[in-house]
Amino acid sequence: MDSHSDMGRTSGKDTQEQTEFRQYCRDWLAQNKPGEPPVRLPLTALEIMTEAQMAYLKSWQKAAYEAGLVGCDYPESVGGGGRTGCQRIANEEMRAARTPFFPNLVGLGMAAATIYYHGRNELKERLLPPLFSGEHIWCQGFSEPGAGSDLASVQTFADQRGDKWIINGHKVWTSLAHFADWMILLLRTDKSHKYEGLSYFVVPIRSNLGKGVTVRPLIKMTGETGFNEVIFEDLEVDDGCRLDELGKGWQVAMTTLTHERDAGELVTPAAGGMRNESAFNATAIALPGLARNAERDDGTAADDPLLRDRIVQQFIREQAIAQNMRRSRIPALQDHPMRLPLQNKLLMSEVAQDTANLAMDIEGAGASLYVGDSNAPAKGQWPKSYMNTFGFTIAAGTSEVQRNILGERVLGLAKSK
Amino acid sequence: MAQPDNFGFGEEAALLKESARKFFADNFPTDQLHVLVATDPDPYRPVAAPWREDLWRQMVELGWTALAVPESAGGVAMPLSAVAGLVEEAGHAAFPCPLLGTLNTIYVLSGCGPEGEAALSAIAQGHAATLAITNRQGSWDVSRCDVRLAQNSLDGTAWYVQDAGKVSHLLVSAYDGERLCLYWVDVTAPGVTVTPDAIIDLTRDQAHVTFQNVVVDGQRVTEVCTDAVPVLKAAMPAIWTLLAADMVGAGEWLLQTTTEYARTRQQFDRPLGFFQAIKHPLVNVMIEVDKSKSLVYNAACAFDSEPDKATGYAHMAKSAASDMASFGSSRAVQFHGGIGFTWECYVHLYFKRQKHSQLFFGDGPWHRRRLALSLIDREAHAG
Numbered sequence: 001m002d003s004h005s006d007m008g009r010t011s012g013k014d015t016q017e018q019t020e021f022r023q024y025c026r027d028w029l030a031q032n033k034p035g036e037p038p039v040r041l042p043l044t045a046l047e048i049m050t051e052a053q054m055a056y057l058k059s060w061q062k063a064a065y066e067a068g069l070v071g072c073d074y075p076e077s078v079g080g081g082g083r084t085g086c087q088r089i090a091n092e093e094m095r096a097a098r099t100p101f102f103p104n105l106v107g108l109g110m111a112a113a114t115i116y117y118h119g120r121n122e123l124k125e126r127l128l129p130p131l132f133s134g135e136h137i138w139c140q141g142f143s144e145p146g147a148g149s150d151l152a153s154v155q156t157f158a159d160q161r162g163d164k165w166i167i168n169g170h171k172v173w174t175s176l177a178h179f180a181d182w183m184i185l186l187l188r189t190d191k192s193h194k195y196e197g198l199s200y201f202v203v204p205i206r207s208n209l210g211k212g213v214t215v216r217p218l219i220k221m222t223g224e225t226g227f228n229e230v231i232f233e234d235l236e237v238d239d240g241c242r243l244d245e246l247g248k249g250w251q252v253a254m255t256t257l258t259h260e261r262d263a264g265e266l267v268t269p270a271a272g273g274m275r276n277e278s279a280f281n282a283t284a285i286a287l288p289g290l291a292r293n294a295e296r297d298d299g300t301a302a303d304d305p306l307l308r309d310r311i312v313q314q315f316i317r318e319q320a321i322a323q324n325m326r327r328s329r330i331p332a333l334q335d336h337p338m339r340l341p342l343q344n345k346l347l348m349s350e351v352a353q354d355t356a357n358l359a360m361d362i363e364g365a366g367a368s369l370y371v372g373d374s375n376a377p378a379k380g381q382w383p384k385s386y387m388n389t390f391g392f393t394i395a396a397g398t399s400e401v402q403r404n405i406l407g408e409r410v411l412g413l414a415k416s417k
Numbered sequence: 418m419a420q421p422d423n424f425g426f427g428e429e430a431a432l433l434k435e436s437a438r439k440f441f442a443d444n445f446p447t448d449q450l451h452v453l454v455a456t457d458p459d460p461y462r463p464v465a466a467p468w469r470e471d472l473w474r475q476m477v478e479l480g481w482t483a484l485a486v487p488e489s490a491g492g493v494a495m496p497l498s499a500v501a502g503l504v505e506e507a508g509h510a511a512f513p514c515p516l517l518g519t520l521n522t523i524y525v526l527s528g529c530g531p532e533g534e535a536a537l538s539a540i541a542q543g544h545a546a547t548l549a550i551t552n553r554q555g556s557w558d559v560s561r562c563d564v565r566l567a568q569n570s571l572d573g574t575a576w577y578v579q580d581a582g583k584v585s586h587l588l589v590s591a592y593d594g595e596r597l598c599l600y601w602v603d604v605t606a607p608g609v610t611v612t613p614d615a616i617i618d619l620t621r622d623q624a625h626v627t628f629q630n631v632v633v634d635g636q637r638v639t640e641v642c643t644d645a646v647p648v649l650k651a652a653m654p655a656i657w658t659l660l661a662a663d664m665v666g667a668g669e670w671l672l673q674t675t676t677e678y679a680r681t682r683q684q685f686d687r688p689l690g691f692f693q694a695i696k697h698p699l700v701n702v703m704i705e706v707d708k709s710k711s712l713v714y715n716a717a718c719a720f721d722s723e724p725d726k727a728t729g730y731a732h733m734a735k736s737a738a739s740d741m742a743s744f745g746s747s748r749a750v751q752f753h754g755g756i757g758f759t760w761e762c763y764v765h766l767y768f769k770r771q772k773h774s775q776l777f778f779g780d781g782p783w784h785r786r787r788l789a790l791s792l793i794d795r796e797a798h799a800g
Binding site: 013288291292302305308309311312313315316317319320321323324326327329330332333339340343346347400403404406407408410411412413414415416 | 422676688691692708712
């Protein structure tokens with residue numbers, strides 16, 4: 001039982017193209033994998049804080065893109081690699097090589113597919129290459145103070161003036177907005193229809209700072225920054241920035257969310273697997289060591305039968321997620337094509353949350369000590385990690401919304417309003 | 418050896434699973450199961466354990482019981498992942514038959530070397546068998562048993578013997594005073610008494626089997642193994658995995674049946690599934706079924722191609738499936754409401770089968786206790 005970390009990896013049954021591409025990736029990564037980063041990196045792109053971190057990660061994304069490891073399955077006409085089923089291969093090899101992650105998480109994971117499926121050709125050709133290369137960082141303008149789980153109630157409004165649109169409104173929880181060049185933006189063009197009144201735009205952010213766009217940091221419960229609120233005051237954009245037809249914003253947003261929840265076709269080239277001090281994964285593999293070092297009156301936390309059972313349960317749940325992914329590629333072993341993909345985000349976020357919570361229980365009183373305390377076990381990362389997991393169970397559709405989607409789309413139960 | 422990405426579940430396995438699904442759906446829908454096994458609700462009724470032996474004979478003729486038998490003994494040696502697919506479908510139908518008992522016996526006999534060949538051949542030719550290796554306490558530690566060999570004859574009682582009324586042979590573990598041995602025993606041999614237990618599960622039969630001066634005559638009673646503990650331990654991952662596969666099939670039946678009810682049953686002018694108090698836990702049941710299913714095929718594949726990981730992964734599969742079985746069956750009764758509490762609603766058949774499977778060959782905590790030894794303590798030993 002020594003390879004829980006590599007079980008999600010697969011290398012069987014590749015096509016000829018995939019086999020060759022995998023070898024190419026391996027060779028390239030062996031030569032070009034970045035060395036130790038000059039700056040401490042956060043756990044994910046969503047927590048990039050400094051210009052130095054961003055600059056380092058951008059240069060890595062650019063190198064990987066130029067080598068053909070990003071946008072592999074997109075057509076060459078939009079700056080992609082023109083391959084089939086190769087992004088997954090590149091992702092697996094980057095993970096195995098423990099590369100850093102890419103900073104353009106929103107761009108690669110959500111904006112690219114949305115623009116590709118819903119944008120005009122001219123827009124795709126202009127926006128996708130710098131998105132893949134990381135030259136342009138993207139952010140997502142969906143949630144508002146009054147529109148969280150009920151996303152379709154967004155109030156940010158675009159008023160048509162000739163072939164221009166004048167945008168006013170307030171977006172929140174906007175990760176990466178302080179670095180962003182562009183934003184994917186869900187807004188309202190008609191106040192009389194809830195769903196049909198929505199439209200979808202791509203808007204330049206950085207070039208409009210102070211000219212109708214204000215970005216302000218929001219502070220998370222951990223005390224860290226990371227996401228922002230974005231305020232639009234009479235921002236003027238061209239009609240050419242609109243995706244799909246007027247009134248089709250909700251359908252376009254569904255494409256974005258499908259990819260955000262990791263269930264879309266063009267698999268997200270998201271993270272590498274480079275480990276460093278601050279890249280703190282909430283995975284069960286850390287728990288046995290933590291438990292053996294947590295002293296109790298009669299031994300250590302590793303001797304406590306209840307904690308032992310909970311630790312093993314986390315190992316089993318993580319293994320099940322990896323095996324779900326493996327089974328989702330075998331049609332004969334599933335009965336609804338979206339049944340496993342739609343569970344993924346829900347499972348990953350809840351398992352990580354329970355693991356981090358369990359880590360605090362293992363640490364006991366020591367878990368009260370936070371990152372600023374030199375006596376804190378594991379440098380106080382577990383309490384921070386636990387709090388941060390709520391970002392994952394709330395963002396991109398709360399766990400409750402995910403259960404509605406699974407109940408309605410997979411089990412066919414009546415829609416809950 | 419690495420595991421193949423597709424769990425070793427190829428075209429043949431997919432065909433087998435599909436034809437098994439069709440076989441049970443065509444020949445033995447749930448209403449027939451209910452008519453067959455739930456005739457007499459009286460908890461004090463005499464033990465009957467009715468079954469469709471004609472359908473079982475068809476399954477044997479289709480070669481399903483010979484699937485796991487090694488080629489040397491006249492079988493087809495299909496991988497465990499394919500056999501798990503068959504068992505999943507049998508569990509989905511809650512089909513009363515000695516399939517699991519026979520398969521379990523095959524996996525033990527396969528570790529017995531040449532001494533096990535004759536028994537395996539008998540199974541390949543259509544004989545059904547089951548394991549008689551459990552003591553009165555119901556210990557899942559294979560080294561414990563209440564049967565003794567002295568002066569070349571077996572004495573004592575084996576407990577919790579599954580489908581004992583439907584088999585021609587038993588594979589019995591017994592201490593010869595020093596070591597644990599295995600015996601292939603014809604149930605009609607003199608001194609063998611099969612006493613049916615009055616169990617909750619209507620889809621299985623169970624017995625305790627008493628051995629009274631049963632002579633190891635080399636004919637109806639033969640010794641097949643003189644060092645049984647390692648043999649049984651090596652077979653256990655397959656046995657756990659297959660019972661988990663059965664629970665996955667039954668769990669899926671409970672999920673689908675309860676989902677259908679939640680889509681049609683109206684209360685407060687809405688279908689039940691509109692209410693998140695029903696919808697969300699039903700999604701949780703689906704999640705648990707899916708996790709268990711993925712872990713079952715992973716465990717099966719490990720047994721086939723990565724033996725050093727088979728035990729650990731089978732612990733995971735049986736642990737997850739056991740918890741799923743308990744959770745899913747309880748939600749099925751609860752969400753059917755008043756009707757779910759009655760004998761006429763089919764749900765109780767699967768509820769009872771799932772509770773039985775959950776508790777056999779180790780429940781969730783039992784498997785996790787063992788897994789903890791390798792996951793938590795292993796590193797400690799390694800420093």
